[in-house]
Structures are given as C-alpha cells and as structure tokens.
Amino acid sequence: MMIRYGAAAAIFLLGTGFGSPASAQTAAAVPTFNKDVAPIFYANCTSCHRPGEIAPMSLLTFKDARPWARSIATKVNDGTMPPWHADPAYSSFVNERRLTGAQKSIIDRWVKGGAPEGNPADLPAAPHYPNGWNIGEPDAVLSMQEDYPIPATGTIDYQYLVVPANFAEDRWIQAWELRPGNPKVLHHVIVYTMAPPATAAPAAAARSAGPRPTPVFSFDSDTRIPAGQTGGPPLPPEQRKAAGPNDRLRPGPLGPSVGGYVPGNSVRRFPEGAAMLLPAGYSFIFQMHYTTMGEATTDRTRFGLKFASAPPRVVLRTASLINGALHIPPGAASHRVDASMTINSDVMLYSMVPHTHVRGIRWLYDALYPDGRRETILSVPNYDFDWQHEYVFREPKRLPAGTKIFASAWYDNSPANKSNPDPGKDVWWGDQTFEEMMFTSLTFTVVTAPVPQR
Numbered sequence: 182m183m184i185r186y187g188a189a190a191a192i193f194l195l196g197t198g199f200g201s202p203a204s205a206q207t208a209a210a211v212p213t214f215n216k217d218v219a220p221i222f223y224a225n226c227t228s229c230h231r232p233g234e235i236a237p238m239s240l241l242t243f244k245d246a247r248p249w250a251r252s253i254a255t256k257v258n259d260g261t262m263p264p265w266h267a268d269p270a271y272s273s274f275v276n277e278r279r280l281t282g283a284q285k286s287i288i289d290r291w292v293k294g295g296a297p298e299g300n301p302a303d304l305p306a307a308p309h310y311p312n313g314w315n316i317g318e319p320d321a322v323l324s325m326q327e328d329y330p331i332p333a334t335g336t337i338d339y340q341y342l343v344v345p346a347n348f349a350e351d352r353w354i355q356a357w358e359l360r361p362g363n364p365k366v367l368h369h370v371i372v373y374t375m376a377p378p379a380t381a382a383p384a385a386a387a388r389s390a391g392p393r394p395t396p397v398f399s400f401d402s403d404t405r406i407p408a409g410q411t412g413g414p415p416l417p418p419e420q421r422k423a424a425g426p427n428d429r430l431r432p433g434p435l436g437p438s439v440g441g442y443v444p445g446n447s448v449r450r451f452p453e454g455a456a457m458l459l460p461a462g463y464s465f466i467f468q469m470h471y472t473t474m475g476e477a478t479t480d481r482t483r484f485g486l487k488f489a490s491a492p493p494r495v496v497l498r499t500a501s502l503i504n505g506a507l508h509i510p511p512g513a514a515s516h517r518v519d520a521s522m523t524i525n526s527d528v529m530l531y532s533m534v535p536h537t538h539v540r541g542i543r544w545l546y547d548a549l550y551p552d553g554r555r556e557t558i559l560s561v562p563n564y565d566f567d568w569q570h571e572y573v574f575r576e577p578k579r580l581p582a583g584t585k586i587f588a589s590a591w592y593d594n595s596p597a598n599k600s601n602p603d604p605g606k607d608v609w610w611g612d613q614t615f616e617e618m619m620f621t622s623l624t625f626t627v628v629t630a631p632v633p634q635r
C-alpha cells in the first residue's frame with residue numbers, strides 16, 4: 182500500500198513559533214482560521230481530513246489544523262493537495278478538487294502570518310457527516326457478512342464477498358458510498374451486481390430474453406484478459422491453486438459493476454434524473470483487493486445507498502475499455518499501450534476511471550468524431566496510482582454513433598520509477614499490483630434507450 186500514514190511530521194511545528202504575529206504584516210491583513218481558512222477546508226479538505234477518514238490528520242478544527250500549518254502551505258502551493266490529476270486544459274469535471282488562486286493565497290498568507298485562530302464568532306458551522314457518511318444518511322446500508330481476516334504478511338488474491346440486497350422491487354441508485362472497515366489494508370473494492378438464482382427470478386429471466394441488440398461498443402484492442410485473472414477464463418484445473426479456508430471464490434458470473442472504492446474515490450452522486458438500476462432480487466458481489474500491513478486485522482466494508490424516488494430520465498450503465506495483451510519490457514522508461522473502440526449508438530459519456538498499477542505514469546483519451554473532428558477528452562499527465570479518481574464530466578460528452586475513442590497509457594518500468602517493484606521484470610496483465618492493467622471504466626447512457634417500464 183502506497184498511502185503513507187505519516188504522523189511524525191506534525192511534531193516539528195509545535196513550539197517553533199515561526200511567523201510571529203509581530204512580523205511586518207498588520208494583524209488585519211492576516212487571514213484567520215475562523216473567518217477565511219475554515220470555509221476552504223470544509224469545502225475542499227474535510228471529506229478526507231477528519232477522524233475515521235483516509236487522510237492522516239483532521240483539519241476540522243483550529244486545534245487539529247494548527248500543527249500542520251507549514252505542511253499545508255507546502256502541499257497546497259505545490260498542488261499535491263487537494264489531490265486531483267486531470268489537466269484542466271481538457272474538459273472540466275463536477276468532482277474536480279482544485280483551489281482557486283485566491284484560496285491558495287488565503288492559505289499561504291494565513292500560514293506566513295502565524296496561522297492565527299481569529300474571532301470565534303466568525304467560524305461557520307462545520308459540515309455535518311451523519312454517522313460518518315459523506316452522502317448524507319443512506320436509504321440502505323449493506324454490509325459484508327463477516328469480519329474478513331487479513332493476515333500480517335503475504336499477498337492476498339482478490340476475494341469475492343457476497344453482500345445480499347434482495348430488494349423486492351427494482352431500485353434506482355442515486356448515490357452510493359463505500360466505507361472500508363479498515364482502510365489500511367483495503368486497496369480497492371469493485372462492486373458488481375449479481376443476478377438471483379435463475380429459479381427465483383422468472384421475471385428477470387424474461388426481461389433479458391428477446392433479440393440481442395447491437396453492442397454499444399466494438400473494440401479494436403485485444404479485450405481478452407489472460408486466464409486466471411479477474412474477468413478472464415479460469416485457469417486449467419492442474420494450474421489452479423487449492424482454495425484455502427479464507428478464500429472467498431467468485432460465486433458465479435459477475436453482473437455489471439456499479440462502482441468501486443479506491444483511496445480518494447469512495448463516493449458517487451449521479452446527476453439529477455440519472456440513476457443506475459439495481460433490479461429486484463439482485464445482490465452485490467464485492468471484489469476485495471487487500472494488501473497486508475505487518476499486523477493481522479479484519480475488514481468489514483459497508484455500502485451506503487441512496488435511492489431515487491421515481492424512475493430516472495436516463496439509465497446509467499458501465500463499460501470497460503481495456504488492452505489485455507499488454508507487455509511492458511524490462512527497464513522501459515516510457516512504454517505506451519493503446520486501446521480503442523467504436524461507439525455504435527448515440528451515447529452520453531458521464532465519467533471515466535483510468536486504472537493502471539504502480540508502473541502507470543500517464544493517460545490520454547481522444548475522441549474522433551464521425552465528422553473528422555478529434556478532441557482530447559481527458560488527459561492525466563502525472564497519473565498517480567495512489568489516487569484513482571473518477572473523472573466525472575461537467576458537461577457529459579455527447580458521442581454520436583461512429584465516434585471512436587482512443588486511449589493511451591504510459592508505463593515506467595525503469596529503476597527511475599520509485600514505485601517500481603522490479604525494473605528487471607517483463608510485465609503482463611494481472612490482478613496484483615506487481616503486474617499491470619490497462620483498464621478504463623466508463624459510465625454512459627445510450628441516448629435513444631427508453632427507460633424500461635416495469
């Protein structure tokens with residue numbers, strides 16, 4: 182796990198008395214925590230920087246934030262906080278985390294001016310996170326059925342935990358949030374839907390009968406995932422490892438995914454009038470990727486859902502664009518892997534999640550429209566494996582039938598990549614972080630698709 186939970190850095194600021202209030206600045210010119218800084222932190226930082234969240238310290242109160250003042254100025258000025266990696270020259274995003282120049286300047290002047298607290302009367306109300314949920318009080322909280330044991334050391338294969346939902350009626354997912362039981366060992370979760378056993382769901386079976394429509398996407402790149410990896414064919418029996426007592430194998434075919442958790446991306450709110458369908462009787466399968474942390478522990482991750490009260494205008498679906506045939510030679514410092522597809526229906530593209538492992542350094546996506554226009558729709562010039570963002574377009578991209586999407590990912594398999602576990606290795610597709618992926622998850626709607634009436 183790459184996220185660092187450093188606490189030592191907090192100490193050095195205590196008692197250093199830097200930037201004493203008697204310095205050249207007049208008191209009036211120095212921004213205060215209560216009046217100027219707290220509103221910035223509440224809006225941009227405390228979703229992660231509060232007790233129980235992924236960041237190493239809370240920024241909710243003056244007392245919490247004050248010891249970190251110098252580090253805050255550094256991280257804000259160099260752009261590492263708040264974390265966001267899309268190049269703002271291409272597209273803008275509803276969930277982008279960026280401070281304005283004015284906000285950065287307030288923080289900088291606050292720190293240089295001695296990081297004063299200010300007048301308590303100026304402090305706005307702190308944001309409310311009901312029972313810790315960022316999405317507000319969920320309509321349903323679905324939980325793993327066990328405290329899954331994670332050993333102190335070793336590599337853990339992906340585990341598949343069934344999380345019953347079993348609603349009697351279709352539900353429209355308006356927002357969701359994944360809350361890890363133990364964020365220190367949870368590398369990612371992908372939430373898949375799972376159809377009920379066929380006998381129990383004649384209605385669901387009837388719905389999927391009938392002529393198969395043209396697929397929405399045709400892929401040019403090799404979308405086959407190697408045997409034994411998630412989504413690929415099973416390994417031949419002689420190569421399969423015997424399941425251990427803690428192995429939770431895939432109980433059956435995975436339905437479409439509805440989303441996932443990675444550090445920094447645990448919440449999704451769909452735009453007004455758009456929702457994802459959880460059909461009646463369906464449950465979820467959590468694909469869990471755990472990493473060990475030197476100490477045995479357990480995890481029980483929860484999934485909070487908010488439902489739309491009425492069927493939405495548009496139904497959101499997910500798809501993935503991959504190149505399963507990637508091969509990165511040893512030592513290659515900037516190895517490019519491409520994937521592309523043609524869109525066969527008019528589509529609105531809502532979001533993209535670029536995903537590689539620790540050798541990935543950059544992503545670029547172009548759309549080539551049927552009229553010949555080519556547009557970069559997402560550029561991630563400094564891709565960082567620690568931050569797997571979902572880039573949700575502010576204006577969903579209208580992609581007419583015939584549009585092609587080109588994706589390129591670059592990998593650094595050289596010793597210069599500090600995250601590289603072994604620059605001497607040939608790297609192929611694989612689930613583990615010492616292997617690689619070239620994977621993009623897309624959220625879209627088919628423009629002409631009528632909302633199913635049931």
Ligand code: HEC
Nearest residue numbers: 185187190225226229235236237252253256262263264445
């Ligand atoms: C999406 C979650 C998230 C948001 C939003 C976020 N942070 Fe962080 N922050 C983290 C995590 C996780 C770490 C520890 C890992 C790291 O340093 O990359 C961190 C580390 C830091 C550190 C370094 C702490 C140290 O060890 O010295 C500072 C300072 C910081 N954040 C300030 C901020 C400020 C200020 C904001 C808002 C303007 C902010 N962060 C927004 C998640 C977040």
